[in-house]
Amino acid sequence: MPAHTAQDQQIEAPADTGLHLRRHRSTRAVLLVVAVGAVAAIAAVVGVRQLRTDPPPPWPAQAAQIGSSTCTDPSTNQQWRVSWEVSSELGVRPTALHVRTLPNGAWLDRANDRWQLRWNQAPAEVAGTDFAWNHDLTAPLSGLSQVAVSASLSPRFVTPDGACTVYTAPFGPGAPGKGSVAVIGDSLIAQLVPAAATASGTTVSAAPGATTPAQTSVVTPTAVPGEPATGPLLTALLDRGHRAQIDGQGGRRWVAAQEELDALELANGTMKDELRGLREAGSVVVALGTNDANWAGLAPDDVQFESRLSWTLENLQQTIDELAQRGHCTVLLTMAAQGKVNAGTPRGNRFELTAARINALLKQKADAEPRLALYDWGSQGDQHAFGTADSWFGADTVHLSPAGITAYSRALSEAADLGCS
Structure with a gap:
């Protein structure tokens, strides 16, 4: 992405x-x-x-x-x-x-x-x-x-x-109810925000x-009378009674690349500053990882692949350990890994290996930490990979098809209600 x-x-x-x-x-x-x-x-x-x-x-x-x-x-x-x-x-x-x-x-x-x-x-x-x-x-x-x-x-x-994002007015949409939920992610989240019903x-x-x-x-904004102008994810969260903050940006990762050194560019490479800024949320849903797997998978040789994979896992563990110390519940989404291609060339085993290692680390941490929970979107998405009869992904194999937008919005709203043990 x-x-x-x-x-x-x-x-x-x-x-x-x-x-x-x-x-x-x-x-x-x-x-x-x-x-x-x-x-x-x-x-x-x-x-x-x-x-x-x-x-x-x-x-x-x-x-x-x-x-x-x-x-x-x-x-x-x-x-x-x-x-x-x-x-x-x-x-x-x-x-x-x-x-x-x-x-x-x-x-x-x-x-x-x-x-x-x-x-x-x-x-x-x-x-x-x-x-x-x-x-x-x-x-x-x-x-x-x-x-x-x-x-x-x-x-x-x-x-x-x-390192930090100071939110002056988060959780605007929605009325008092269950509480506030933040959904943080990459361009798949950004696909769920456009208000198709607006003029x-x-x-x-x-x-x-x-x-x-x-x-x-x-x-x-000029809205079509009688139709919501919220986007499918916000609609799903509001239907469940949440006050919502949705931040999704293309190219964002769990872990910054090794070469990203400038401070604000570092913030633009990950969502860590947003995660720190939303520490007072009732619950947080994090859907990242595809760009991390892609960065590792596209390494020019096996040596650099192993270096990128190790860097990703080491820094991801530190980020998740920090999230586990928060008072709120953080729900971690696994990523889909099957059938991904890049510019017509299969990413192959590298992407799938990195995705599997990231997903395994998320599950391990969620099993061990009371403030973490796991939602297995990856298994759902893999059953509907690009090329299947009911694919949830578009021609680039990464971004969502219309059916995938519906499925992903539903999954994220379910994750928001998952809660921690």
Whole structure:
């Protein structure tokens, strides 16, 4: 599942902001205040079969509301904080950026460092597309403070070292019920997000009183009357009573490649920063591994294959051990491995071997740790590999067919309710 970086482009803002925006070509530029309607107030709830009771993360949804959100990196014992305010259009705008060393370190200003702001596409942007792509913008506070992103689009901030993502408004969709669930994964998850029921196009108008380095506008999604604009996975989770946060990006792995050294590029290679940022979720479902197996399987020779396989398993174990220490329940999905090809050439035994080793490690950890559970999507997917009569995969053998989208959405919603022992 490639990251499709060739389809990204970079737009330079005025030099004094230090602002850089990447977006997918098929989307409108969304360096702006995004208003997507009223946001429902969320009551405090208890997560699904979680092992401890936590308050839900903050949900900034009222004009002139102020607050702060944090993310903790256990590998360095650093806690990062983003202070924010909410505009009259319900756009979240950062006001201060800090870090401290736990347990009692003083807060240090990090406003001059380059942070990365991420936010989801509005429903109208993903209508008719195959994947949902996050927007991201990299700048110090002087640039980021000029941008307000609708709370409904889950604005979040990746720390300068790429280790943590501070979520200011997660778990927006849904009403109080069972609790909050985060679903984290690669482009297979991104396939489940597009809102096929929305009409194409957006309505753009001026946003009074807002200031940004680019033209200030309001994007209003246009939905087909009477039809949901949520995408199949969100629909399945809402039907089960969850408040949901769904993050899926193409090319993402459990483990960063050995050559990825730049801090923010490191964050863009894995989902570890998101996993750390969503530590207060009631439960977390993680569906990764295909890109890890592909990276190892496409090694140029047997020596490098063994090196990549060892690197993947060693670092994956460290990540899972960290997840096992969380208070919430983390559900690990196995991956499908049969019938995969790359550019017409079978990946062969290398891909299947790596997938089998990753799946075995996930099962081993889930059996041993009370805060981990396993959902065996891999066995289901392998019974419906590309080429079978009822295949769940498209012509590239990796991404989902329409039948696979339905099956995967159902599986992930079942995993969200699985719970831990």
